[in-house]
Amino acid sequence: MAKIKIDAERCKGCGLCILYCPKGCIAMSRKLNKRGVKPVKFKAGSGCTGCTFCALICPDCAIEVYR
Numbered sequence: 001m002a003k004i005k006i007d008a009e010r011c012k013g014c015g016l017c018i019l020y021c022p023k024g025c026i027a028m029s030r031k032l033n034k035r036g037v038k039p040v041k042f043k044a045g046s047g048c049t050g051c052t053f054c055a056l057i058c059p060d061c062a063i064e065v066y067r
């Protein structure tokens with residue numbers, strides 16, 4: 001099963017990756033990061049295919065895909 005790693009301090013919480021993930025594997029987290037925004041988090045076991053859409057769309061290069 002593929003998975004992604006999100007750099008929570010680099011993420012600006014724009015939500016683009018949530019919008020573009022075809023599997024709904026990414027969600028907003030509740031706590032703030034050092035930038036004062038809520039970063040996104042990966043939902044383990046949510047069927048990530050490793051398609052890389054999230055990493056490609058992220059304007060801050062905060063996502064790495066492992067497959």
Ligand code: SF4
Nearest residue numbers: 021048049051052054
């Ligand atoms: S690699 Fe694809 S399926 Fe996995 S979290 Fe990113 S957009 Fe979603």
Ligand code: SF4
Nearest residue numbers: 011012014015017058
């Ligand atoms: S696209 Fe990048 S910066 Fe925007 S919420 Fe997702 S990980 Fe964070």
